[in-house]
Amino acid sequence: MTSEQQRVVVIGGGLAGLRLAERLGGSPAVRVAVLGEEPHAPYNRVLLAEVLAGRYAPEVAALPEPGPVLRRGVRAVRIDRADRTVHCDDGSTEPYDTLVLATGSNAVLPPLRGLFAPGGALAASAPGRELPDGVHAFRTMDDCLALSAAVAAGPAVRAVVIGGGLLGVSAARALAERGAQVVLAQQGERLMERQLDEGAAALLHAHLAGLGIEIHTECRVRGLTTTTAAAVPAGSEAGTGPAGRRRVTGVELADGYRLDADVVVLACGVRPRAGLARAAGLEVCTGIVVDDLLRTSDPAIHAIGDCAEHAGRVYGLAGAALEQADALAAVLAGTGPGPRLPRAGGPEPASAPARYTGTRALTRLTLSAGGDGPLDVAAFGETDPLPGDDVLRLSDATRRTYRKVVVRGDRLVGGVLLGELSSVAALARSWEDEEALTDLFHLITDDGGS
Numbered sequence: 136m137t138s139e140q141q142r143v144v145v146i147g148g149g150l151a152g153l154r155l156a157e158r159l160g161g162s163p164a165v166r167v168a169v170l171g172e173e174p175h176a177p178y179n180r181v182l183l184a185e186v187l188a189g190r191y192a193p194e195v196a197a198l199p200e201p202g203p204v205l206r207r208g209v210r211a212v213r214i215d216r217a218d219r220t221v222h223c224d225d226g227s228t229e230p231y232d233t234l235v236l237a238t239g240s241n242a243v244l245p246p247l248r249g250l251f252a253p254g255g256a257l258a259a260s261a262p263g264r265e266l267p268d269g270v271h272a273f274r275t276m277d278d279c280l281a282l283s284a285a286v287a288a289g290p291a292v293r294a295v296v297i298g299g300g301l302l303g304v305s306a307a308r309a310l311a312e313r314g315a316q317v318v319l320a321q322q323g324e325r326l327m328e329r330q331l332d333e334g335a336a337a338l339l340h341a342h343l344a345g346l347g348i349e350i351h352t353e354c355r356v357r358g359l360t361t362t363t364a365a366a367v368p369a370g371s372e373a374g375t376g377p378a379g380r381r382r383v384t385g386v387e388l389a390d391g392y393r394l395d396a397d398v399v400v401l402a403c404g405v406r407p408r409a410g411l412a413r414a415a416g417l418e419v420c421t422g423i424v425v426d427d428l429l430r431t432s433d434p435a436i437h438a439i440g441d442c443a444e445h446a447g448r449v450y451g452l453a454g455a456a457l458e459q460a461d462a463l464a465a466v467l468a469g470t471g472p473g474p475r476l477p478r479a480g481g482p483e484p485a486s487a488p489a490r491y492t493g494t495r496a497l498t499r500l501t502l503s504a505g506g507d508g509p510l511d512v513a514a515f516g517e518t519d520p521l522p523g524d525d526v527l528r529l530s531d532a533t534r535r536t537y538r539k540v541v542v543r544g545d546r547l548v549g550g551v552l553l554g555e556l557s558s559v560a561a562l563a564r565s566w567e568d569e570e571a572l573t574d575l576f577h578l579i580t581d582d583g584g585s
Contacts, residue, residue: 516549
């Protein structure tokens with residue numbers, strides 16, 4: 136490394152961290168080191184549902200590795216801001232000029248009775264904090280592989296998915312494709328309520344029910360029932376775990392109803408991994424707070440991806456993570472319209488680099504299974520209209536298509552589409568570019584409005 140090179144250390148070997156390493160890889164001005172906590176080859180989390188469904192092998196989800204700059208299976212445990220050094224769990228250290236936090240997010244574990252052993256909540260590292268056998272989050276490749284093994288253990292495995300958002304719907308569909316008997320429990324009034332309105336959610340509900348998935352909405356889960364391996368009858372699928380370990384046997388609902396379960400999937404959302412930043416004294420709200428240059432409250436430290444909070448928003452979406460990585464690469468490598476930030480984290484240059492102004496993200500999901508064929512879902516922008524907004528809906532129950540767009544003045548501000556998505560590209564482009572609408576009906580229909 137020459138004296139002019141900037142030492143960039145990236146904590147996190149996921150989509151955002153590796154995209155940044157890739158973008159900086161050709162720059163002679165920087166030397167990059169990436170610390171990846173997981174021992175696996177890096178992978179795209181967006182494809183985990185396809186791996187669980189058996190449609191893709193795990194290696195299909197692999198991301199290109201940035202060569203020797205990635206250290207797998209190494210966890211950062213402390214940031215020394217005074218010495219500009221990252222301390223790792225294997226005793227090694229990584230000095231930095233610029234540090235980038237791309238730590239992602241963790242699955243939310245809801246406060247369910249029976250989730251942890253009595254007294255297990257006292258310390259995260261205590262044995263009682265281990266989930267019962269058969270209970271899985273759905274966030275990592277390890278989660279995905281464990282779920283795949285569970286549903287492959289025998290015919291008609293009973294699976295309960297807790298959470299009817301994007302992640303829960305994806306997991307339920309994938310498990311159903313693998314032959315599991317799936318129950319989906321959603322606390323809200325409808326599925327994917329953050330993205331879909333009532334009409335779109337009804338079509339999605341019908342599609343999932345057609346796959347054999349039993350769906351309960353407005354359904355609050357109270358707790359889990361468990362037993363120990365020693366108490367399970369010999370020869371049963373649930374008795375394959377080590378003796379003395381707890382294993383899930385069912386899910387208790389608030390109304391007193393109980394769902395038998397061999398497998399429980401916790402799909403209750405995600406939370407930014409901000410503990411490392413918080414311990415280092417950086418500003419943290421929901422996520423790690425960053426400015427338009429993706430800098431934290433320490434100008435030598437940046438944050439991107441699921442852990443970052445920009446302008447009060449944590450995106451938690453792949454598109455935003457990639458855009459942030461690209462924007463930060465332009466700042467650090469000096470490929471944007473302005474010089475790169477000074478390596479010592481000093482004052483901002485007079486000619487400021489390109490700034491990150493937010494991501495206009497489109498959510499897209501393909502539910503492919505069942506005799507009726509696949510169902511494509513797309514949502515973008517503001518799908519719930521404000522007073523004074525105009526709403527256009529087109530629905531065809533026979534073709535299982537639904538389209539709704541929200542217009543404010545002469546601008547498209549959001550939309551929901553299910554079924555045939557041939558018009559989604561044009562609608563999304565109009566929304567992203569904030570174009571004045573001239574022929575909305577032409578945009579929303581397949582036939583040019585005829």
